[in-house]
Amino acid sequence: MIASTGGAETRADIWPRERVLPYSPIPDLSFLNEKPAGLRGRVRAQGAELVFADGTPARFWGANLQAYALFSTRPANIRAQAKRIAALGFNLIRIHHHDSHWVTPNVFGTNAPETTRLDPQSLDILDQWISALKDEGVYVWLDLHVGRRVTAADGIEDFDEITDAEGHADIHGYNYVSGSIRERMLEFQKAYMSHVNPFTGMAYRDDPAIIAVLISNENDLTHHFGNALLPDKNVPAHNALYMAVADAFAARHGLDREQIWRSWEFGAPKIFLNDMEQRFHAAMMEDLRQGGFEGLIATTNSWGNMSIAGLPSLSEGSLIDMHSYGGPGELDIDPLRQADMLSWVAAGQVADMPLSISEWNVSPFPAEDRFVSPLRVATSAAHQGWDAPMIYGYAQQPLNQALEPSNWDAASDPAMLAMLPAAALLYRRAHVQPARETYALRLTPAQLFAGISPENSVAIRTLYEQSRLVVELPQVPELGWLAPRRAAEGALVVTNPETAYLPHGAGFVESDTGEFRRDFARGLFTVDTARTQLAAGRLEGGEVQLSDIVVNMKAPMAAVAVQSLDGQPINGSEKILISIAGRLQPVEDGRSVYLREPLQGQLHIRAADGLRLRQLDGKTQPHDTENGVYMIDLSYLSGEQWLMLER
Missing domain, CATH: 2.60.220 (Chondroitinase Ac; Chain A, domain 3)
Known part of the structure; x- marks a missing residue:
């Protein structure tokens, strides 16, 4: 048997076999965490930084804990895993896929006929996770909507238009036009955030260890779900609502009503879609604030290779949240020719705003070089000033025994585990310095909504590994709610996204601090601090x-x-x-x-x-x-x- 990668061959039958146990020895970096989480009060955004209530800078190295790992891990193992999470160097966990229909049980229980009631037993398990993590100095990020599929019993108007063969409906996209879907989402977040955790004695909304919420996961109109509302999608009632909002927006701003609804086109349609998103998110955020939540709020995410045309509505939250997935061979990518996974993150760094990455990973599994990704994420995050990278994920399977090999269960993948503590130490202890120079992508409104992304911008691709890169947001007449965002004085202005900042034929890219270098001609990454x-x-x-x-x-x-x-x-x-x-x-x-x-x-x-x-x-x-x-x-x-x- 021969295993062959990159031209090198090794006899696989002489490779040693290793069994990964649930509690195999790991380095103990738990000393990095202050206990309990929340000791310094609320985390807030202060310009481009996150700080605690006492003014101390806050930096989070995190992971997702999702699906079956949430609800099917036995209580005795919850405490043990919280300690292990802290030992690996994590100080932030995102609770994810808590509501997804394919997870049994989920926050609504087991095969619940409706999704308007939170299941007490499921909440009890979540309470135990949050309490155990808090005790270990690990903060929590809560998603409010991920994979919830509503049912006929939920009282959704025009439900028959969007239901599937099993009698359920995905609400992504439809929530922006359906008043009844919005009401169900508001009801959920009220109930969820007001729930009192008996192990901490605090409602989720009041607990400073719960630093952030995400209103809706991967649910944008600008690049993904706007198309679900179009005339040819066989949803006449939802399309009528969409078209009415589009007509009103066009009339209000003197735009072409025959163009404005065409969601797949760049330009004016993207301005309109940003406005639709913002109006929905503003209502959801107002409800959270009126309910007493003082933490960070992310609206939705930049994901799935979105262009910067989707950033304006995201900037209405406390921070910009990114998702980015790479593949094998990321070290080999020539930035003069191609985007890599971290260039997509860099394109979401809005000037004067914090940035989180609630999902990052490489796939398909098992990428032979997957252990390199934590090191690169941590290094670029420290260099760029990104605030909260979170691997997807720590675990998706129940954490009661040895797990099957999986891309979504770093807890049991020895390749990923090997470098996660190193990455945590590098990032959280600031072993890599911030960039010396900042470059600001300064665009006109026409450019902002033209579809610029790392895929077509060599400036983004060649700058971010050298210096800090931020995207400025201009004033847009049609978006009165949009606060212009400018880089700090001294930033170097970039007005042409097609300008290359590496010489033709270069074989490596190096940070302006001289501390790290990616030799893409060889496929080698080094950090020297x-x-x-x-x-x-x-x-x-x-x-x-x-x-x-x-x-x-x-x-x-x-x-x-x-x-x-x-x-x-x-x-x-x-x-x-x-x-x-x-x-x-x-x-x-x-x-x-x-x-x-x-x-x-x-x-x-x-x-x-x-x-x-x-x-x-x-x-x-x-x-x-x-x-x-x-x-x-x-x-x-x-x-x-x-x-x-x-x-």
């Missing part, structure tokens, strides 16, 4: 020398990160975390068993004298020392993902 030094990607291309480490490996795809845990530079630290990842493939029977590619090579670290190399269980590992350099033969690690070099 005082407290984090790492190399990830195709390490077989030759020795990688950084300030205090040298990586010399023969690996088609691997990563090595060396980090100070005591706040000192690596070369003077007395507590160093070493994270190691190589290619892992799950066996074909769906069990939590992986084949691990053996790693061969040397890691040299210049550090303080007298340190010892240990596994997480305390067992000493062999190594040599010469002239203050620790020389580690990676061939003898037997699959260890983490080592400690400490006094």
Whole structure:
């Protein structure tokens, strides 16, 4: 049996088999969290930053906890998993797919005939999760609508137009025109946010550990669901409502009523769709505020390769929320030619607003280089000043036993797990500096609604890995509610999104701080700072020398990160975390068993004298020392993902 990737071949039958257990040893980064969550009061937006009530800057490294993991994890395991989540370095969990029809039970119970009643048993489980996470210093993000499918018993007007063969209806898009759907959504958020958690003694709306809510997940008109309301979609009542709003908007602003409703076109239709979204979200946000919620509110998300034409309505929330998914080979993407997953995030950074990423990942599973993505997300987030990246997800399966290999269950994927603590430490301890320069994409209203995105803007693609990139929002006459957003004084203005900021034929892109570099010609990512030094990607291309480490490996795809845990530079630290990842493939029977590619090579670290190399269980590992350099033969690690070099 031969496993072949990128031209390199390895005999898979000599790869060791590794079973992933629910509580296999991991580094303990829980010291990064203040306990309990909410200790410093409410998190609020302050310009482009998130801060606590006492003025302390807030930075969140998070994950999704979704679907069956929410409602089918046994109570004893909820507490244990909350501790494990904190140990991995997370301080934010998004509660997701709580209402989705395919999850049984969900927040409405098991096979509920209607969706207007919250199930007490399901709420009890959510209460336990929130309490356990709070105790471990982990904050919570709540979604208000994700995958709810209404039923005939829910009292939805013109329900027969949108029902499916099973008697349910997806409300995405229709909520913007249907008064009865909006009422059901308002009723849900009132009941959900006013629910008192008996384990914390606080209603969700009052708990400072619950920092944010999302009104509706992946539910925009500007790029996705506006088309569901068109005349040819066989929804005459909903289309009539849509057309009436479009006609009124056109008349009010002197626009062409024969064009304005054409949702698939850029220009004036996108202005109209932004206005429709804003009016709905304004009502939902007013209800949340009147109900007493003082936390952050995200309206919906920029997702599915949306252009910046969708940003105006999103800017009405407390922060812009992004979703971005990449694929295998992200390190190889030439930004002069193609967009990568993080360029889509960068295109959503509105000037003077915080930015969250409530979903990121790479697919399809199992991408051989998936362990590189946490390192790149954390590095760009620190460099750009993004506020809350969240991997999708920590777990989707019940957390009671070993999980089947899955893209949505990082909790049991040894490849992702290997680098998640390293990424958390890098990001939360600010081991990577903010960019020195800020570039502001300054567009006219006509340009803003013309469909600009990383797909067609080489400026976006080539700038974000070098310097901070923000998108300014101009004043738009038809959108009286839109607050113009300008970059801070000193920003370098970009007016032509087709301008390249890398020389033709370049083979790498490097940050303006000099701290990280992506060599896309080789497929190698490096970070070189005082407290984090790492190399990830195709390490077989030759020795990688950084300030205090040298990586010399023969690996088609691997990563090595060396980090100070005591706040000192690596070369003077007395507590160093070493994270190691190589290619892992799950066996074909769906069990939590992986084949691990053996790693061969040397890691040299210049550090303080007298340190010892240990596994997480305390067992000493062999190594040599010469002239203050620790020389580690990676061939003898037997699959260890983490080592400690400490006094």
